[in-house]
Amino acid sequence: MACTLTTGHAARIAARKNKWAQSTSGLADTYLQANLLVLPSRYAEAFRQLCARNPVPCPLIAESTNPGDFAMLKSHLPQVRDEDLAADLDLRTDCPRYNVYADGKLVHTAVNDILSQWTSDHVAFVIGCSQSFESALIRAGVEIRHLNQQRTVPMYRTKLPLNPSGIFTSSTYVVSMRPFRKQDIELVRRITRRYLPTHGEPIAWGWDALERLGIIDIDDVQWGHPPLTQDGRPLHEVFGDSENVPVFWGCGVTPQEAVMKAALEGTIMAHHPGEMLVMDCREDDVL
The missing domain is CATH 3.30.2040.10 (PSTPO5379-like domain)
Structure with missing residues (x-):
């Protein structure tokens, strides 16, 4: 399977169909890989500022266009247009596996999707990953x-x-x-x-x-x-x-640690560490 997943889109589709459930390191060579964190909207601004104040562990690439939107992202990278980030996207299924937190505690790990947890109030944040370089x-x-x-x-x-x-x-x-x-x-x-x-x-x-x-x-x-x-x-x-x-x-797992340290109320979702969201843009597009 790995040799056939040569693009970001192919990697996302394989994850969506539960055909890839392991580390994405080495997958879809040169395509940007990213961490995912999904929060209730009331925490979005504080998290956005956390990224701005800590750009090394939390380099913010993109976020949901609107609360509840799992298919469209707006770019935080001036050199990458919104439409070039990831087409045919479903943030609820397109990471190989996910972690789910309830009131700051990890309650589900390495689940295949977050379809049942996602609500119209959730905001997704996409954060850079060192597997990209x-x-x-x-x-x-x-x-x-x-x-x-x-x-x-x-x-x-x-x-x-x-x-x-x-x-x-x-x-x-x-x-x-x-x-x-x-x-x-x-x-x-x-x-x-x-x-x-x-x-x-x-x-x-x-x-x-x-x-x-x-x-x-x-x-x-x-x-x-x-x-x-x-x-x-x-x-x-x-x-x-x-x-x-x-x-x-x-490391972009830092936000998951931050969620647990802050004991955030409600349901928070994230990628399973090492199993990233693979984008359509390339690693060198972000330079």
Whole structure:
């Protein structure tokens, strides 16, 4: 199936028909991938401002044209027109799987659709994803290990605070991590720096970054799969190794953490981490 899903539209249709229910990393090469968060309209302005004040973990790409609209988006990217974001779109079905929150608590995880939860009052927000620049790294000859191992990128809670907005007062960054050889890190930084709408360059790297971020155990992930060495060992077994240096980016799962920290009332929906909404526009269209 993966080799046939070469466009954003094909990836969305496969998700809609429940023919793709796993990580979208490596899917539809060069097409923009995005995180999804769907909120009751009373929280929309506070969340919009949260994104504006925290553009690294929460780079806002688009939002619902109107409350309740699951088929049309308005772009927050000046270089991308509304109609170029995603045609033939259904936000209720077009991520491979979803998480559902009730009053700030995760009540359903990895469900195939959110048809029964969606209401005329919900507003969807589409946020950049670092899986989007993985193809640029691959073209430069940099290995994306979790992709080669058919695993979901590891994601972690951190102690880095977000700038507050309205009810979102105690949120912290979530980060994704990819291990690289020490000699490749400057190249990785240079390539990803251009992709600001998909988190930009890493916020931290090196084994000492774990303490700075508040990550106690590199193998203890909150989302995704624990990272492995090239030969399949847990990453902690090579702690300090220059061939397996952890590199961390801001992550679009941050809004889901913010929802839980704020204990928002009502039903909130989001993509299942790693299983993104694939757009019609390309990664380089957002530069």
